[in-house]
Amino acid sequence: MLYAVIPAGGSGTRLWPLSRAGHPKFLHPLTGSSASLLQETVRRLAPLSTPERTLVVTGVAHATAVARQLTQLPEENILVEPSPRDSCAAIALAAAVIATRDPEAVMGSFAADHVIGDPQRWAQTVREAVHGAEQGLLMTVGITPTRPETGYGYLQTGDPVGDGPLRPVAEFKEKPAVEVAEAYLRSGHHLWNASMFVWRVDVFLAELARQQPDLYAGVTAIAAAWGTPAQDEELGRVWPTLPKISVDYAVMEGAAAAGRVATVPGDFGWNDVGDFHTLGDVLPTDPAGNVVLGTDAKADVLLRDSSGLVVVSQSGRLVSVLGMRDTIVVDTADAVLVCARERAQDVKALVDELKQRGEEALI
């Protein structure tokens, strides 16, 4: 069985006004079920892991909400970061804590706020990655690109190794310009980097020690105190000193250059739910092509002569839409958003404007 690590951070600004600083997107049910993205992530892990082997790394602000949503997880499996230090510190702390329990454990890291269309196929792909990890590789699950997306990073892969699906990762690529993204799509050698990692904790920690010795020393010290009376003091002393850096940049790029990273291409309907437009693309529509999310959507939403809508009804008020196309309507207790789907990315700018206005209660 795999150890699963779920970094649960990020505010999901482009999903405002649903997603708020105090209640970010991973805590919301955004897939048509009553389960939050975080709960769906844990549910999806059932064939691969157990609650005892599932760890969530989250911020102080969300620790209680995470604890209440994931009652099946042991308390000590919810790692609370005293402050945000980016993904490397979060994942490395989880790896170090797991290593104290099982030094040769294989762990996978999976974001708390992604949607997977075909969970069974996803689990099969992760199993293939586990095989690579057992051989000592730092594995990623890359997503077969379906469009020249400029909002994601890419993995540049070599030719398949042997008969299996494994491919070496030659390089991690930043978010590309559109022409570059188009070339990637044509190349057949580029996958989306979905920040899904699978590795043996000893292999990862050795690579961390090589490339980021301070980070390695810090998380090892914290992990040694984990579950002891000294835990919080050690965390409070060491954590603020850790460098703020992503795991891609801190470890994976260097490891790829050293030939230690491989990937298995995934083709299971992955989506990072970056904005309401994307959300609409990944969820099932009604016969008119509208996606409706809400606790009691049948009673609360009245659509007429409308298509291509993404409607989120969260306040219990009636949301009525007439004669609209390709529009996002989000209704919450204190704010309503009406937005063209093609402008979904720019919801972030609205939140920035509210910040400037000092409307902290709304963001």
Added chain:
Amino acid sequence: MLYAVIPAGGSGTRLWPLSRAGHPKFLHPLTGSSASLLQETVRRLAPLSTPERTLVVTGVAHATAVARQLTQLPEENILVEPSPRDSCAAIALAAAVIATRDPEAVMGSFAADHVIGDPQRWAQTVREAVHGAEQGLLMTVGITPTRPETGYGYLQTGDPVGDGPLRPVAEFKEKPAVEVAEAYLRSGHHLWNASMFVWRVDVFLAELARQQPDLYAGVTAIAAAWGTPAQDEELGRVWPTLPKISVDYAVMEGAAAAGRVATVPGDFGWNDVGDFHTLGDVLPTDPAGNVVLGTDAKADVLLRDSSGLVVVSQSGRLVSVLGMRDTIVVDTADAVLVCARERAQDVKALVDELKQRGEEALI
């Protein structure tokens, strides 16, 4: 000084969810000021009439709201209809009550829920109508049409009489088909019927007696009891027996055929605020071409890269709109509407659907 009669009825279904059965459009501030359409109507009458000579005819459901909005009106000037009997009974009752106070009074009837762009010019036009009324004509104020509107009735006029602006009205025309409306527009002899009437009460009541003897007898009986202890009993006895008929159909058409109706063309920015699209056309826009109405619109509305909007913010929640064109957004405490401006007329269909669903609380 003129006696002014303001029939205040009609629910304004196409202005849902702002306008409700219990709080129809004439009670709402819809012109950017804090005054309701009803209050604006009374305010506009200041150069022509006095509160003592201003009468409102309204339904049981709205009597208290009217009384509270128009505190300057004497109590006995608010005539409460026990049940809706269409415009002839309402206007005839007012005429009969006025006749008991001043048998040769000139009265004007003006809807409670219209917007007038240029009130001074409007008052001047009404004064011209008063001159016609003093000569014993049933006067209307017709609106010079600016488009081939199919939603209004028309007045077919003859050539001007003498030097003044008066023209005889040959016929009242129903809402026309679009080709007919285009012909009316070209003819130069057709005006919109805005249901603005000016006449001597004795002339009107004589015409009522000739064409609608039952209605005449009924309202005369009620008016005789008005202000006496028998008022409510007489009203309760007679009112339900009165025919439900519009004043146009009951009196004006027949009077026109008899050569007793004339009109003065009006050109003062008239609008009947039939729906949110129309409302948007008549109110001042911000630099981006958006009309925003609300108690605290500056704080409650955040528009970005949007134009041609009509936004009504009534709940105190933040209404944010991004990248939208020609859209209506109405936010109330229990319902939100998002509607293409070109579909504004069809808001009525949404209300019908809510009725069918039994959602009485929302309509």
